[in-house]
Amino acid sequence: xxxxGPARVRxxxxxxxxxxxxxxxxxxxxxxxxxxxxLRPTRVHVFEDVGVSERVRNAAVESLEARHVTxxxxxxxxxxxxxxxxxxxxxxxxxxxxxxxxxxxxxxxGVLGDVAGLAAGLHRRGVRVVQCPTTxxxxxxxxxxxxxxxxxxxxxxxxxxxxxxxxxVFHQPSLVVADVDVLESLPPRxxxxxxxxxxxxxxxxxxxxxxxxxxxxxxxxxxxxxGGDRTAMVRLVEQNVQLKAGVVEGDEREMASxxxxxxxxxxxxxxxxxxxxxxxxxxVVVEGEPRHxxxxxxxxxxxxxAAALGExxxxxxxxRRGAMTRxxxxxxxxxxxxxxxxxxxxxxxxxxxxxxxGGRLRLVMPTSQGVSMLDDPGDATLxxxxxxxxxx
Ligand code: GLY
Numbered sequence: 001x002x003x004x005g006p007a008r009v010r011x012x013x014x015x016x017x018x019x020x021x022x023x024x025x026x027x028x029x030x031x032x033x034x035x036x037x038x039l040r041p042t043r044v045h046v047f048e049d050v051g052v053s054e055r056v057r058n059a060a061v062e063s064l065e066a067r068h069v070t071x072x073x074x075x076x077x078x079x080x081x082x083x084x085x086x087x088x089x090x091x092x093x094x095x096x097x098x099x100x101x102x103x104x105x106x107x108x109x110g111v112l113g114d115v116a117g118l119a120a121g122l123h124r125r126g127v128r129v130v131q132c133p134t135t136x137x138x139x140x141x142x143x144x145x146x147x148x149x150x151x152x153x154x155x156x157x158x159x160x161x162x163x164x165x166x167x168x169v170f171h172q173p174s175l176v177v178a179d180v181d182v183l184e185s186l187p188p189r190x191x192x193x194x195x196x197x198x199x200x201x202x203x204x205x206x207x208x209x210x211x212x213x214x215x216x217x218x219x220x221x222x223x224x225x226x227g228g229d230r231t232a233m234v235r236l237v238e239q240n241v242q243l244k245a246g247v248v249e250g251d252e253r254e255m256a257s258x259x260x261x262x263x264x265x266x267x268x269x270x271x272x273x274x275x276x277x278x279x280x281x282x283x284v285v286v287e288g289e290p291r292h293x294x295x296x297x298x299x300x301x302x303x304x305x306a307a308a309l310g311e312x313x314x315x316x317x318x319x320r321r322g323a324m325t326r327x328x329x330x331x332x333x334x335x336x337x338x339x340x341x342x343x344x345x346x347x348x349x350x351x352x353x354x355x356x357x358g359g360r361l362r363l364v365m366p367t368s369q370g371v372s373m374l375d376d377p378g379d380a381t382l383x384x385x386x387x388x389x390x391x392x
Pocket of ligand 1: 145263266
C-alpha cells in the first residue's frame with residue numbers, strides 16, 4: 001500500500017487483466033473506481049446481499065454514475081446457491097434490459113458473488129461484472145479468479161449429497177473492490193471463516209511466505225485481526241490477494257496436470273472440507289453450540305486432515321504441521337468434528353467431489369515447502385487423516 005491510498009493488486013491475465021482495489025471507505029467511490037477502470041456502462045444492475053447494511057448498499061448505488069441503475073436483493077446461503085436462484089438473477093437481468101455493453105455489480109459475500117458472477121457470465125453469453133466482496137472470505141478468495149457456480153443436490157448411491165459448485169463457468173471480473181470497512185458489521189463467525197482461507201494461502205506460500213503469509217506471524221496477528229484492526233486487515237487482504245493473483249495468473253483455468261499443482265493448490269483442504277459440508281450430520285461447536293460447519297470452518301478442519309496426510313507421507317514436518325494447527329486455533333476455528341459421522345461416510349463423500357475422477361481422488365497435500373499433489377492414498381490412509389479431526 002502506498003501513500004495512504006488504497007492498495008491495488010493486478011491480476012495479469014492473458015486476455016483481460018483487472019485490478020483488485022483494497023482499502024477503507026471504497027464503497028462510496030465505487031462509481032469513480034469503475035470509471036477509472038474504463039467501465040462506463042449505460043445500465044448497471046446491482047445484485048445485493050440482504051446481509052449487507054442498507055447504508056453500504058445505498059452508498060454503492062448512489063456512487064454509480066450510470067444512467068439506469070437497477071437493483072435486486074438476495075438472501076443467499078449454501079442451501080439456496082442453486083439453479084433456482086440463478087434463474088431469479090437471470091430474470092432480473094432480462095427485466096433490467098441489461099445489454100452486452102452494460103455492467104453487473106455483485107455486492108455481497110462469496111455465495112452471492114459466485115451466483116451473480118455465473119448470471120453475468122451467462123446473460124447474453126457474458127456481460128462484465130464488478131465484484132464488491134463484503135466478507136473476508138470473499139475478499140481473499142471467492143471474488144478473485146473468475147470461478148462462478150451453483151450447487152446441485154442429488155441422491156447418489158442412495159445417499160443425499162450436496163454437490164458443491166457442480167455447475168459453473170470461468171468468468172473473470174472486470175474489477176474487484178474490497179472495502180475492509182464493510183467488515184465492521186460482519187459476524188465474528190464469518191470473519192473466522194475468512195481467516196481459514198488466509199491460513200490456506202500461508203501454507204501454499206511455504207516457509208518463505210512474507211508478511212501475513214508467514215504462518216507464525218499470521219497466528220500472532222489473529223488477536224488484532226479479530227479485534228477489528230483495520231490497518232492489519234487491509235494488509236491481510238492485500239497480501240492474500242497477491243498470493244491468489246499469482247496462482248491464478250500461472251494457471252487461469254486450472255488446467256495444470258501432473259505434479260505441478262497450478263491453481264489446484266487453492267483446493268488445499270477443500271476435498272476434505274466439501275465432504276464435511278456435504279454430510280448434513282456433521283457438527284462443530286461454534287460459540288458454545290453444536291452447528292453444521294460453514295465453509296471456512298470446514299476448510300480449517302480440512303487443513304488439519306490434510307496436514308495429517310502430509311506428515312504421514314513424510315512430506316510435512318511436525319513443526320510445520322504444528323504451525324498450521326496453531327494458526328487455526330488462534331483464529332478461533334473449530335479443530336474437531338463432533339462424534340456422529342464416521343470416516344467411511346466422509347471418504348465416500350470425498351469420492352463424489354467434482355475433482356475426483358472415476359471415484360479416484362487427486363489431493364493437494366501440504367509439504368514443508370508449500371504444497372504438492374498426491375494420488376489417491378486409499379481408504380486406510382484417508383481414515384487416518386480423518387482421525388485427526390473426528391473427536392469429541
Ligand atoms: N477458490 C479456489 C480457486 O479460486 O481456484
